[in-house]
Amino acid sequence: MLFEAMEKEGFEQVVFCQDEVSGLKAIIAIHDTTLGPALGGCRMWPYESEEEALIDVLRLAKGMTYKNAAAGLNLGGGKTVIIGDPKQDKSEAMFRALGRYVESLNGRYIIAEDVGTTVQDMDAIHEETDYVTGISESFGASGNPSPMTARGVYVSMKRSAKEVYGNDSLSGKTVAIQGCGNVAYALSELLYQEGAKLIVTDIHQEALERSVRQFSAEAVKPEDIYRVKADIFAPCALGGILNDQTIPQLKVKIVCGSANNQLLETKKHGQLLQEKGILYAPDYIVNSGGVINVADELKCYHPERAMKKIDEIYEQIGKVFEIARDEKIIPALAADHLAEKRIQEMLQVKSTFLAKEHSLLTRRV
Known part of the structure; x- marks a missing residue:
């Protein structure tokens, strides 16, 4: 098996x-x-x-x-x-x-x-x-990756806002954040600094109270976060939360958050979001800031270089939306196409190289 x-x-x-x-x-x-x-x-x-x-x-x-493929990492x-x-x-x-x-x-x-x-x-x-x-x-490394992950979510959210509203300003936008952990907290700080209004929830009362206190956020019960009226929903906790039960409750225009595997079933629930007029920013591109950051350690960590690479997620998300429009598919599948294309191109390069090596060895024999 x-x-x-x-x-x-x-x-x-x-x-x-x-x-x-x-x-x-x-x-x-x-x-x-x-x-x-x-x-x-x-x-x-x-x-x-x-x-x-x-x-x-x-x-x-x-x-x-x-x-890693979609983030442009080797x-x-x-x-x-x-x-x-x-x-x-x-x-x-x-x-x-x-x-x-x-x-x-x-x-x-x-x-x-x-x-x-x-x-x-x-x-x-x-x-x-x-x-x-x-x-x-x-050790000369990057330490806690949460702030960098949050940075990637933030720039993804701005690009998603541009796609839906025509500009990438988040000032005055209402963002409903599911979870108040390390990444969500860092994201909340960035949003608060830009002037966004926050609605938050968490199963841990201490974390919830911290976000309410620090960012003047409105707290709701975990089961109520799907029903709040907001511009953007940011899942920053568990996966599989976009499903048959939750999607019909959503009153937002954008879903963009740090949680992994947000769609319970990629095709089915990605399509359901699109039919409901909600733009979905694919999670594994949105939350790639953390892995981009730690990957920079492999080249002797340079925080400014890592930050510059993370900010490029803005363009990468835009590319996903463009592919989705051109190919008339949902963004989740467009992200997969982007990653798979890069992997296939490298396989082709390796295949060509091995064929040349084999040819040279045959001639020598």
Whole structure:
């Protein structure tokens, strides 16, 4: 069943990692390395089963292939999941054990932080391998990627506003933000500074109150965020939240947020949004600021260079909207086409190169 799933979705490698001493139980999935070594975060989550963890890591790894390709990075897609509760199961020994597994892959996979992991966890991994990004600034790295991810969402939101309203100003616009975590908080600050009105929700009361206090935001219950009247809806928490139940409730013109896999079913729910007159900014392009930032560490981190690259997401989102118009498809599929075209072009280059090499070797023989 596993090999069947790998073959169907084009996966190259899946590594199951366990360490009895630290209690590590993790899965590393490498989807595609056509454009370069796989780069993707490490998620720690209390999965209910090993099968659930495997399904998640495969889905996330493939998503990273598309994200990195669409972002113009010379990197493939991969992901790690650790089975465990990040609030009580973590240890330095666990992450160092994981670091040894990453090191054993000899650079085919580069790890970074994700849901449930931190800069400090990456520092522990760094004790065992150099194939890690998002480590502490004291190492000359970028540290917490959340502000850079938020920056990418912000410029995507501005470009989406230009598409719908004719200009990219967010001043006076009402933005409903689902989630008040690190990325959402940094995004809220940028929006507040431009003069946007914020409506926020979160299951964590402390985080919610912080956003209300800092940005004069209006707080609503989690189940009410879909029904508020706003210009833009920004999902910045869980995936799969755009579905048969929630889309009919939306009273917005744009959906643009940082959460991964927002559409429960890409084609079905992307089409449903379009029929409702709502512009959807594809999530893996919108939230690519974080991976663009940590990828810059591979070239000796330069924050201004990273920021310039992140600001280019503005043009990339515009290109997606243009493809969607020209090909008469939904933006989610247009983003896929953009990523797949880049991968196919590189495969063609590699194929041509190998053919020439083979020809030269044949002549020598």
